[in-house]
Amino acid sequence: MKDLLSRLVDSFGPSGSEETVRSLIKKEIKGLSEEVFEDNLGNLVAYKGPKGVEGDLLIVSHMDEIGLMVTFIDENGFLRFTNIGGLPKNTLVGSRIVFRNGTSGVISQEKVKDQTELDFNKMFIDIGARSKKEALEKVKIGDTAVLVSAFSQECTRLIGKSMDNRAGCALLIETMRRLPASLPHGINFAFTVQEEVGLRGARPVTYSLKPRYGLAVDVTRVGDTPEPEYKMDVSLGKGPAIKVKDSSVICHARVVELMVRTAENNNIPYQMEVLERGGTDAGVIHLSREGVPSGVLSIPCRYVHTSSEMVDLQDLENGVLLLVALLKDKWL
Amino acid sequence: MLAAHMDEVGLMVASIEKSGHLKIYPVGGVDERLLLSTSVQVGPDNVPGVIGAKAVHLQKKEERGKAVEFDKLFIDIGAKDKEDAEKATKVGDYVSFLAEGQALQDDLFSGKALDNRAGCAALLEILKKDCPLSFTGVFTVQEEVGLRGAKVAAYRVNPRIALVIETTTAADLPDIKEHDHATSLGKGPAFTLRDDSVITHPQILERLVTVTENDEIPFQFRRFPGSFTDAGAISLSRDGIMSGVISTPCRYLHSPSSLLNLRDWKNLIKVVDGFLNSIVEKGL
Numbered sequence: 001m002k003d004l005l006s007r008l009v010d011s012f013g014p015s016g017s018e019e020t021v022r023s024l025i026k027k028e029i030k031g032l033s034e035e036v037f038e039d040n041l042g043n044l045v046a047y048k049g050p051k052g053v054e055g056d057l058l059i060v061s062h063m064d065e066i067g068l069m070v071t072f073i074d075e076n077g078f079l080r081f082t083n084i085g086g087l088p089k090n091t092l093v094g095s096r097i098v099f100r101n102g103t104s105g106v107i108s109q110e111k112v113k114d115q116t117e118l119d120f121n122k123m124f125i126d127i128g129a130r131s132k133k134e135a136l137e138k139v140k141i142g143d144t145a146v147l148v149s150a151f152s153q154e155c156t157r158l159i160g161k162s163m164d165n166r167a168g169c170a171l172l173i174e175t176m177r178r179l180p181a182s183l184p185h186g187i188n189f190a191f192t193v194q195e196e197v198g199l200r201g202a203r204p205v206t207y208s209l210k211p212r213y214g215l216a217v218d219v220t221r222v223g224d225t226p227e228p229e230y231k232m233d234v235s236l237g238k239g240p241a242i243k244v245k246d247s248s249v250i251c252h253a254r255v256v257e258l259m260v261r262t263a264e265n266n267n268i269p270y271q272m273e274v275l276e277r278g279g280t281d282a283g284v285i286h287l288s289r290e291g292v293p294s295g296v297l298s299i300p301c302r303y304v305h306t307s308s309e310m311v312d313l314q315d316l317e318n319g320v321l322l323l324v325a326l327l328k329d330k331w332l
Numbered sequence: 333m334l335a336a337h338m339d340e341v342g343l344m345v346a347s348i349e350k351s352g353h354l355k356i357y358p359v360g361g362v363d364e365r366l367l368l369s370t371s372v373q374v375g376p377d378n379v380p381g382v383i384g385a386k387a388v389h390l391q392k393k394e395e396r397g398k399a400v401e402f403d404k405l406f407i408d409i410g411a412k413d414k415e416d417a418e419k420a421t422k423v424g425d426y427v428s429f430l431a432e433g434q435a436l437q438d439d440l441f442s443g444k445a446l447d448n449r450a451g452c453a454a455l456l457e458i459l460k461k462d463c464p465l466s467f468t469g470v471f472t473v474q475e476e477v478g479l480r481g482a483k484v485a486a487y488r489v490n491p492r493i494a495l496v497i498e499t500t501t502a503a504d505l506p507d508i509k510e511h512d513h514a515t516s517l518g519k520g521p522a523f524t525l526r527d528d529s530v531i532t533h534p535q536i537l538e539r540l541v542t543v544t545e546n547d548e549i550p551f552q553f554r555r556f557p558g559s560f561t562d563a564g565a566i567s568l569s570r571d572g573i574m575s576g577v578i579s580t581p582c583r584y585l586h587s588p589s590s591l592l593n594l595r596d597w598k599n600l601i602k603v604v605d606g607f608l609n610s611i612v613e614k615g616l
């Protein structure tokens with residue numbers, strides 16, 4: 001699974017420009033499902049289960065990542081940009097970025113009196129161009145870029161960009177690989193777009209699939225680093241987290257209960273998660289049409305929304321075990 | 333589906349004071365700094381009034397040099413007392429700016445509610461043209477209070493593609509650097525890359541650019557990433573709708589004196605027309 005995750009995090013896919021990561025996932029899940037389709041907004045859906053039956057369960061994992069978009073190119077070839085999703089202002093300067101065509105650049109800033117005033121409009125990207133004309137040969141306004149960061153492993157910890165949420169994508173793909181041929185439910189696995197800009201992709205996909213139950217797989221924050229920003233009783237390496245609530249959803253009690261029972265019955269370590277700030281695709285899934293009881297399986301992750309996010313391989317492995325066990329179970 | 337919202341920002345009568353003055357609250361994003369001393373009309377009978385506040389020499393030291401906040405502003409319709417005011421208006425009446433449109437030099441035009449009557453006027457012009465593509469034109473309500481009308485309209489129309497015709501902020505002003513201009517007057521209609529509600533679908537953006545290049549129409553990208561448009565609600569309707577936004581740049585948005593360049597507006601109509609025709613020719 002480590003190699004799969006490394007391919008996924010190295011792939012390019014800021015919100016709204018998910019083509020590259022989508023083709024990679026399509027390749028990875030080839031032959032693992034009965035049917036694959038792409039919807040109007042670019043969500044990738046794979047159906048597994050009996051033919052001609054509507055999917056009872058919808059399992060989603062968003063494939064987009066935070067990034068940035070070029071808004072202006074000045075006479076000297078410097079690029080101005082805006083954020084795509086929750087890009088952190090205070091850790092950007094000095095960061096390397098890369099465009100889909102491979103053009104790389106570095107983010108720097110204008111002089112500011114007070115560093116707390118630093119905003120995206122005071123920063124710029126230097127792609128080494130000597131003029132506007134030279135810059136335009138490589139990028140154009142509207143092009144998107146992502147942070148650059150090499151994937152690495154220390155013991156069971158994996159470090160890289162976009163663990164949010166390629167770790168979730170890896171968990172879903174690995175689950176699809178390990179599922180038995182015969183299942184009690186029809187399952188739609190959806191790799192969604194534009195989660196980082198406001199849970200946008202999951203909404204239309206849920207509308208069109210009309211699932212009975214929904215489950216989002218995403219990373220969550222942890223509280224196990226020195227003086228964390230938020231008090232939170234989730235740690236790296238102590239198992240996948242079963243979400244109770246965040247700002248977007250209160251997970252359906254029946255789904256939470258089923259997840260806990262499944263983990264207990266299969267001796268899979270797990271943690272309960274209450275996230276004070278932040279949302280997931282489950283936030284829009286559970287409010288689709290007449291309501292869809294939904295839950296979230298979270299992967300603990302340190303340094304979310306930086307270029308070096310850290311997850312634990314054992315949490316991922318246990319996450320797969322839990323999801324496989326859940327999907328073999330009868331939900332209704 | 334082509335959509336232009338027809339509502340404008342305004343005010344509402346919140347209460348009528350004993351003195352006959354009307355307390356107000358905003359409907360949509362109204363900047364209270366613009367309100368003092370403006371002329372308004374109140375309610376269905378267009379009762380004239382002016383917006384007032386405590387005179388400067390009565391202000392406390394800490395109040396001076398600051399914008400007067402909503403709860404300290406009131407409308408004076410010249411009523412003697414509450415009873416007199418109640419003959420002319422009631423709580424819940426809408427209040428709009430009283431400002432006549434006026435032509436300035438060089439194709440510039442100023443008036444209230446150009447956001448988004450400019451879009452409505454453009455959509456009307458497009459509806460008048462002979463277009464080989466069948467489309468639905470929607471004049472939406474309640475955009476300024478949260479993209480409400482577009483949401484239900486998109487559900488009903490259920491289009492394959494949506495283009496929202498808007499008016500967007502221009503900040504080509506003294507002391508603002510070019511990369512912060514958002515848009516500039518006279519440089520053509522503006523294409524949204526992304527705002528807080530939508531990322532323009534790449535195929536729509538690409539097609540808009542191709543149309544302008546083929547027909548040699550000037551255009552610009554909107555460089556300001558913020559704010560919300562009907563496209564946000566439309567794009568997430570039902571199973572998802574490819575959406576984009578094209579705007580006439582406009583200075584002093586949401587004020588009684590917003591200002592746009594009619595050449596940008598005419599070019600916007602050309603681009604939308606070209607966009608529709610290109611879909612007939614080669615799909616999207």
